[in-house]
Amino acid sequence: MGQQETVATSFADAVREGIGAALAEVDADLARRYPGDPGTRQPVHTVYVPGDAFTAGTIRSWGDQALAMLDEHAPDAGALAAVLGLSDDLAGPVYDRVRAKLEREPVEDLRIDFEDGYGLRSDAEEDEAAARAAALVAAAYRDGTAAPYMGIRMKCMEAAVRDRGIRTLDVFLTGLMAAGGLPEGLVLTLPKVTYAEQVTAMARLLDAFEKTHALTPGRIGFEIQIETTQSILGADGRATVARMIEAAEGRATSLHYGTFDYSASCGVSAAYQASDHPVADHAKAVMQVAAAGTGVRVSDGSTNVLPVGPTAQVHDAWKLHHGLTRRALARAYYQGWDMHPGHLPTRYAAVYAFYREGLEKAAARLAAYVAKAGGDIADEPATAKALSGYLLRGLDCGAVEGDEVARLTGLTRADLDGLAGRPTKSA
Numbered sequence: 001m002g003q004q005e006t007v008a009t010s011f012a013d014a015v016r017e018g019i020g021a022a023l024a025e026v027d028a029d030l031a032r033r034y035p036g037d038p039g040t041r042q043p044v045h046t047v048y049v050p051g052d053a054f055t056a057g058t059i060r061s062w063g064d065q066a067l068a069m070l071d072e073h074a075p076d077a078g079a080l081a082a083v084l085g086l087s088d089d090l091a092g093p094v095y096d097r098v099r100a101k102l103e104r105e106p107v108e109d110l111r112i113d114f115e116d117g118y119g120l121r122s123d124a125e126e127d128e129a130a131a132r133a134a135a136l137v138a139a140a141y142r143d144g145t146a147a148p149y150m151g152i153r154m155k156c157m158e159a160a161v162r163d164r165g166i167r168t169l170d171v172f173l174t175g176l177m178a179a180g181g182l183p184e185g186l187v188l189t190l191p192k193v194t195y196a197e198q199v200t201a202m203a204r205l206l207d208a209f210e211k212t213h214a215l216t217p218g219r220i221g222f223e224i225q226i227e228t229t230q231s232i233l234g235a236d237g238r239a240t241v242a243r244m245i246e247a248a249e250g251r252a253t254s255l256h257y258g259t260f261d262y263s264a265s266c267g268v269s270a271a272y273q274a275s276d277h278p279v280a281d282h283a284k285a286v287m288q289v290a291a292a293g294t295g296v297r298v299s300d301g302s303t304n305v306l307p308v309g310p311t312a313q314v315h316d317a318w319k320l321h322h323g324l325t326r327r328a329l330a331r332a333y334y335q336g337w338d339m340h341p342g343h344l345p346t347r348y349a350a351v352y353a354f355y356r357e358g359l360e361k362a363a364a365r366l367a368a369y370v371a372k373a374g375g376d377i378a379d380e381p382a383t384a385k386a387l388s389g390y391l392l393r394g395l396d397c398g399a400v401e402g403d404e405v406a407r408l409t410g411l412t413r414a415d416l417d418g419l420a421g422r423p424t425k426s427a
Contacts (some may be wrong), residue, residue: 033246034293037389039423041396042297043108043149044351045338046256050117051129051152056136059147063106065341069307070099073314080349083315084322090353098348101398106344108397109149109335112137114168115156115191116261123164130168134175141183151187153225157198166205173220177213188222189256194230196240196247203249221251223299227258229265232283241290252296254335255287259301275301275324275336284333299335300328307342318346325350334393348397355394362387363408366419370411388420 049058074080077095081087086094112133114126121129133152140146152172155165169188176182190202206220224244226232234240245252262283263273274280280301287298303324307317321343328336329350338347366387394400395413402413409416417423 035295036293037420037422038295039417041148042254042334042393044334044397045107045336045347046109046111046299047107047147047338048111048113048117048153051112051114051126051133052118052121054112054133054136056139056145059107059110059140059145062341062344063102066102066106066344067099069314069342070102070345073307073311073318074345080345083318084346084349084353086349086353087357090356093356094349094352097352097398098345101348102344105148105398107147109187110147110151111187111189112150112152114165115153117153120161123167126164126168127171130171131175134172135179137183138176138179141185142180146183146185149185149187150183151185151189153189153191156190156192157201158192158194169205170209173209182215182220186220187253188220189225190222191225191258192227192261193224193244194228196243199224199244199247199252200249203247203251206251207249218250221253222248223254223256224248224252225256225258226283226287227261227265229262232286239286239290241287245290245294245296252294254297254299255291256299256337257284257287257301257333259337260304262301273304275303276327284331288332297335298333299337300324300333302337302339303343304339306340307346308340314342317342322346322350326354329354351397352399355390355397355399358390359394359400359404360408362390363405366391366411367409370409370415370419384419385421388416392416392420392422 047062074083077091080095081091114130137146137150140150154169155161157165193199202222210217210219226241231240231244241255257280259275259280260273263277263279266279268277268279284298284300291298303321305317305320307314325336325347338344366384369384391405395402395405406412
């Protein structure tokens, strides 16, 4: 087999070359529209805090409040496992990791809210709050107390509040530049989008800011919040989300589902507005398909049932939140919103149990695939990609450890990145 054997063919080189030329434009369009996973960490949640309530101590305060709630309502692994229905083998590892997470990094993504959670204020008051937010965010990144991702949610592009939203965005970004530049973890959220043109307007604003400050083109991305019926189905009867991703001109980083605004816009009564309602499932399925392969992430919404009051009431709220989070994870919505410090224990418990309970099976399947060892499941490259992505998400959020994954799979972080289609980076 030292030389390649000659086989008979019928197609002339000109035919093959002609096909390549005919599809060159399609090849380029596929590469542009569907670049794949961006290779960055996706936070497991987003915490929203009103612009006037955010302080330098907010993140630590949320962690401390969450730990205090565990101490009061689930003081040990067995107690939390009994509330959430965790198995005996998961109870200890999950509980220990939840407490460690709340001590080390209680919030993964924080959005300082200047929209619904902030409301309408005088221009002077909102200017002051936006400038203060910029100063606090810059200081947090300098002193190491920042969440991995932080930013603001501005007011939307509708006429009544458009100018105020643009001004708040300007004040915040300009304040960050004056304080040393834009942090790597900067995230911006554009809410209540109804038309793709509003997304393009946001992209043009950011382009203008980058030019003013001589920043790299495309440096600033933003999230699109899906919370209106028009953001799912346009007036012409066509699905809208994919057009919004395109309208962002490469700046869209994620799509966030807005549980209560969207449910209300569909006429769902208040008692039934939830992230597991059929209208929510439909919207998120459309979002998921539109974002697939584009590098744009999808986030679930929130629950408005807060874990407050006596222990029995807290436990009921925890069960609900845990169940909704687990449901979302099974449907590949790996991020959601948390509205109260008491949601943090169940967010992390659900996430950690999800990744730990499947660790050994996923690792074994991936190792068998790489070794081509066969077994009782015939996995294909697409499944190997999903298995690698599962393990990487578990590593990113702290559910599993690198040495665990390496021991079970024989693979490095770079190996997993490659199998998952992520840009390869060091462990």
